[in-house]
Amino acid sequence: MRILLISDIHGNKEALDAVLDIPHDKVICLGDLADYGPSPSDCIDLIMQQGIETVLGNHDAAVGSGIECGCGYKYKHLSVATRDYTREVITEEQMEFLRQLPFSIQKEIDGLRLYFTHGSPRSNYEYMKPEIPESEIEEMVSEIDADVLFIGHSHHPFIRKFQNMLIINPGSTGQPRDGDWRASCVVFDTSSSEAEIIRCDYDMDTTCKKIKENMPNSDELITILKRGY
Template sequence: MRLLLIADIHGNYEALRTVLDVPYDRAVCLGDIVDYGPDPDRCIDLLQKKNITTIRGNHDNAVAFKVDCQCGYRYKHLSIATREYTWKILDRAGMKYLQKLPLLIKEEIDGKSFYFTHGSPRSMFEYIKPETSDEEVLRMIEGAAEPVEAEFLVVGHSHIPMNRKIGNLTIINPGSAGQPRDGDTGASCAVFDTETGEVEFLHLKYDIDAVCAKIEERMPHAEELTGILRRGY
């Protein structure tokens, strides 16, 4: 099975549509559908239409329950400003969808065990980055509300693609589909082959100009938001 992994869409419909054109048998979204981008409603609609398993991210949580997203200081003013926009765009059904998203899913797929969550097993607000020490990751795992009894821990949140192994646990992050932080302007995703256990990371070109035009027309802090998309960070 080709398992498509996506995360951190952030209202970027063009990027989401592009990653969903990748051939796959099943897709899982690791959360953060909303904030920063112009089309949170269309992104939610497309995920529902495609019946894609989706985790609740910290930005989804902030929009759904009107609480702090606890994101990094560098981008926090953008998340706060664009959240007001997001609330205006989403209808009641969209808000209820976000509220009902699970914080984690544990599942066996083709004989392999997976633990899907947004940030870390301990908190949706914690980052597991390539440079995060093994010791810190293990503390996050030990503090998990639900035991991480899996071969593969699949997360989002950092917006940085990652495939690393700690002991018997492989940690995968597909990067961000719609709000890059790794210097690549493409829509990032990953395809996991459940037969071989191999992971392929993709950065796909999409119509950034169309997204930027909508941001400039509709959203606050447009220059900063479009700059991120055009730089890749």
């Protein structure tokens, strides 16, 4: 089975459409449908209509339940500035969808134990970045039993082996922060245990036009999208 992993869509419908065109058998979303981008309602609607299994991101929790997002200092002001916009444009049904998202999804496919969550197995506010020390990984994964761990949150894609576990971060579909503006995702083949990070061009001009016409802090949001951080 070819699983398409998407994460951190952040209201960018054009980027979401682009990655969903990649051939796949199943899609799983690792959270953060909301904030920063101009089309959260369209993104949530698509996820709901297609029945895409999704875990709870920190921004989803902040929008749906009004709790602190736990963002880093560099981007927190943008999260706060765009949250009122997000709440204005999504429906109550979509808000309830965000509230009901699970912390994790666990599956066994082709003999592989797969664990999907947003930040880390301990917290959807906790970052697992590409350069994270093995001692910290060991603490974060000590309570789970999995062959493959899928996480998002950092907006930095990576594939890393830790002991007998493969850790995969598809990066951000809607707001990459690794210096590459293209939408990021991963395709994981359960039959071969092979993972591929894929970057997709998308219609950024349309996304930026929506931001400029509708959102606060539009110039800063557009700059981040265009430079990829």
